[in-house]
Amino acid sequence: MLQPADQTENLRYPTQKPETILERIVSASSEKGDLVLDCSSGSGTTAAVAEKLGRRWIAADLGRFAIHTARKRLLSIPDVKPFVVQNLGKYERQAWQVGEFGDQAALAAHAYRRFILDLYRARPLEGYVWLHGVRGGRYVHVGSVDAPVTPGDVTQIAGEFRRATGTGPDAPTTNGVDVLGWDFAFELNEVARQQAALARIDLRFVRIPREVLEKKAVDQGDIRFFELAALGVDVAQSGRAVTLTLTDFVIPLDDVPEDVQRAITHWAQWIDYWAVDWDNKSDTFHNEWQAYRTRKSRDLQRSIAHTYDQPGTYTIVVKVIDILGNDTTRTLRVEVP
Secondary structure, three states: OOOOOOOOOOOOOOOOOOOHHHHHHHHHHOOOOOOEOOOOOOOOOOHHHHHHHHOEEOOOOOHEEEEEEEEHHHHHOOOOOOOOOOOHHHHHHHHHHHHHOOHHHEEEHHHHHHHHHHOOOOOOOOOOOOEEEEEEEEEEOOOOOOOOOHHHHHHHHHHHHHHHHOOOOOOOOOEEEEEEEOOOOOHHHHHHHHHHHHOOOOOEEEEEEHHHOOHHHHHOOOOOOOEOOOEEEEEEEOEEEEEEEEEEEOOOOOOOOHHHHHHHHHHHHEEEEEEEEEEOOOOOOOEEEEOOOOOOOOOOOEEEEEEEEOOOOEEEEEEEOOOOEEEEEEEEEEEEE
């Protein structure tokens, strides 16, 4: 039996159910070791109960805030077993693209870019490979449905931008390029911004919101594009010991409610959760350490040390989730003697 719920169980999530109800359902319909599936997990009550009762579980939800709430809830369970948070969105996007624009790849890709440009209020361009539109004097690139924007993409965008500058009626009136994407490679921020600085390009990374998949949201005009946040991390080394310290976090304020902006007096207040993968192999993010705010403790640990067992070159990925549910990553490389 689970322990009686205390006040900390209430996460103030709109559709949250008491654990006692889910305990009865899970206990009556499964045995220890069975797999429990919740396709609309919300705050993660089913997964949390299944974990406490010794069941395996899969929890899924479309909302970033729901996933983040469930993750923090599961991490607060004593001796919780390791679990993986995976984003399977590209499969949904691929099916959406075929359903909306047909299965002929070239025509579907062209129609898809026109659709995104229209939502972004940009004018389509013809005759370019990497530059797809213009808005407010800035070129616009639309990332593909099934692949993240990479530093290689930025190299191609910068090259085409330089060739287009000052030529014809579609030439930009500024040195700006907005790069729209569903996903962005881990190393994109620092590498791509360095490339852009060398090319004297004002580069802006903008996330395509999942709401574009929802016809109702599109019809109602409830589509907002968010610029990626910028994360500052200091790295200090002493032998094989590496210490990471968060030094800054800048979030674009265009779509942040004014009352939220007024309540923030320090950059660290934007951060709700952060985690570290100490040895990323260019695959999925492995959460090897995390710190996060709770209702009881609003303070956030901003520094963490790690000692490597072996010398070598290591890739560290730092993931931050802000109070709006958006995630930002930063990739760092260290040489360990």
